[in-house]
Amino acid sequence: MQDKTAGQAGQQQAVPAWARVVELFPPSDRVLSTILARQAERYGDRVLLVAGRTRWTYAQAATIAAASALTLIEAGIKPGDRVALMCSNRPEFLQIYLGCAWLGAIAVPINTALRGLQLAHIFRNSRPVLLVAEAGFLAAIEAVGADADLPPLVWTIGPVRETRRIASVPLPALGPGAPAGAVRPGDAVAILYTSGTTGPAKGVCCPQAQLFWWGVCSARALGIRDGDILFTTLPLFHTNALNAFYQAVLNGCTYVLEPKFSASGFWAAARAHNASVGYLLGAMASMLLAQPRTEEDTAHRVRVALGGGVPPQVQRPFLERFGVPLVDGYGSTETNFVFAGPIPSDRPGTMGHLADGFEARIVDEDDSELPDGQAGELVLRPKEPFAFATGYFGMPEKTVEAWRNLWFHSGDRVVRDADGHYRFIDRMKDSIRRRGENVSSWEVEELILSHPAVAACAIYPLPSELGEDEVAAALLLKQGQTLQPADIIRHCEGRIAYFAIPRYVRIMSEMPLTENGKIRKGALQQAGVTTGTWDREAAGIRVRR
Incomplete structure (x- = not known):
């Protein structure tokens, strides 16, 4: 199939591309299966995706979406089922995502840096029937708490390794395609988890439109x-x-x-x-x-x-x-x-x-x-x-x-x-933005409070040299307990995303409190980096990713 628009591109530039899109796809057509099929017919052999050595044309992308949908159907996935994805930037991510969208299943992409209670919460909340994971993330998935049921079916991208809790099979090869499902613009195509500010991360239901x-x-x-x-x-x-x-x-x-x-x-x-x-x-x-x-x-x-x-x-x-x-x-x-x-x-x-x-x-x-x-x-x-x-x-x-x-x-x-x-x-609430990631203060506090020496904890932002935030932790220790700031870093590693691990640790003799007994994080933030604030970067301590 050839690109049918090559000779018309100059004539069409007078009309913005986005304006033509709204005309080409009326409300009932704003679903990904229709978009892919129509654009495959329109653009044919034009390259749509470049990811490493992988190249997909527009025509191939529609074919891959249909074939991926059929592999999901043959595995028992139905419209509305959740399919979790723990995968880095590689074409297999899009292959599964497009297959879900074509079929009417819901993709649940997972931040690859999440660990411990964060991963467990996503599995408990979304209840996926299938997990597609890159082999390098299986150890983190295996380590989630026993109270979080892992999906009954796991497909692995890369070498398959049997673990105590995970019996995975390789990502199936693609074959023929399935017809597009009866998907509507208001149907969810993905659940994207955004960090909570006062509680667990929330799964945002994103419709096709x-x-x-x-x-x-x-x-x-x-x-x-x-x-x-x-x-x-x-x-x-x-x-x-x-x-x-x-x-x-x-x-x-x-x-x-x-x-x-x-x-x-x-x-x-x-x-x-x-x-x-x-x-x-x-x-x-x-x-x-x-x-x-x-x-x-x-x-x-x-x-x-x-x-x-x-x-x-x-x-x-x-x-x-x-x-x-x-x-x-x-x-x-x-x-x-x-x-x-x-x-x-x-x-x-x-x-x-x-x-x-x-x-x-x-x-x-x-x-x-x-x-x-x-x-x-x-x-x-x-x-x-x-x-x-x-x-x-x-x-x-x-x-x-x-x-x-x-x-x-x-x-x-x-x-x-x-x-x-x-x-x-x-x-309006307590959130930290670090290196492009949203950090939930509540989640970091909950993890640090699980340390046996910690009586109280407040997580708050301090300015970064890069114009965003750094994560700071103020701690009050239990009576008779001692610890080194580096102990908190080691306590967090592997249990929470690396970007959420505090850079600054300040051990307090007492916490500044409001009239109703809440920690005054504003006062901690206003104090900034004090003489008693430990800086892991200055100490030369790097966190494991």
Whole structure:
């Protein structure tokens, strides 16, 4: 099959790619099986995916999705069943994800850094009937608590190793395909877990149409064109890299998936792939700027990059050095690309303006709207059906709380300026953002409190040299107990994600408390790095991943 659009690309550039997508896929067609089949017919042999040595054309991607669906059906997977995925950035992840979407099953991507109680919670909450795991993660899965039932069926990517609790078989080879399932735009295509701030991680139910709109709205914000090469090093188990795949397939682009981010190798990889669009988080931009200058800093074709969370003081130096404007924006796993700035930004470091298709308010604790210039909670809702998530899996009370009064409550403290710019202030609750990952203070505190010497613990953020947060722990020891700060690091290793392990440890003689007995984390944060604060990086201690 040949690419039928090659001779028409120039004529179509007058109409933005994302605008054509909305016309080509009316509401009932905003499901991935229909999208893949229609784009296979439209683009044929054009390359859709590049992942290492793997290349999929548009036509092959549709064939692989149908064949993957049949392997799932033959294993007994039905529409609505959950299929857990613990896999790094490799084509097998997308193979299983596409098969689930084609069939109507629900993919449950798992952060590959999770360990212990975090993994156990996901298995208990999502109750997957199949787990597809890279061989290197089987030991972590095996180590989850006995109270968490592992899926009855496990497929392994890579060498199969029998363990005490896991009887796995190799990932089945693909054969013929299955017809697309009777999937609707409001059906869940994935459950993506986002770190809780005051409790366990919540599984966000993402409908088929939400990912469609992620592809459309992100393409609109980035100015994506037919034929662009989208280059990401971000993990597929997060919204960012997953929705970049939708951006590609919806807009006739090539999706280049690298295994992981490398500050020293990023631009060389972008040049090798001839990339035109990139995806960065705040800390990544800072790391790239920290690299030694070379004559090849602008020897690439990257026209624009997503720069979510990039500090304002980084954006202009980044543009001047690399020639790449960074797009300000805002979205979450539960919502969509609801705010975006122009290219280049007219107010670096803000969230940008509210995008078409969404409504936003800044409200007080009673959900009453606040005037411009006054900080409050950001609440959102879409104008298109199923453009947002539909709730939290297995947590009806959390769903009602977040979507109360028919608005999604973001938990973010935001200000709307009189000129229409929105500015992020902080989280309403206790959350830490480290190296592009959300850290649940509650989960880290629960783990540290399990140490027999610890009486009380508070986890809070301290500023990082990279413009995001570092995790700090304040501890109160039990009477007569002693420990070294390094003991806490060893206690956390293997039991929680490496990025959640504290950098700073401060052992307190007493905790600052509120009138009702709660620890005043604000006071700890305001004190910063004190003379009594231990820094594991200064001590030369590295955490195992």
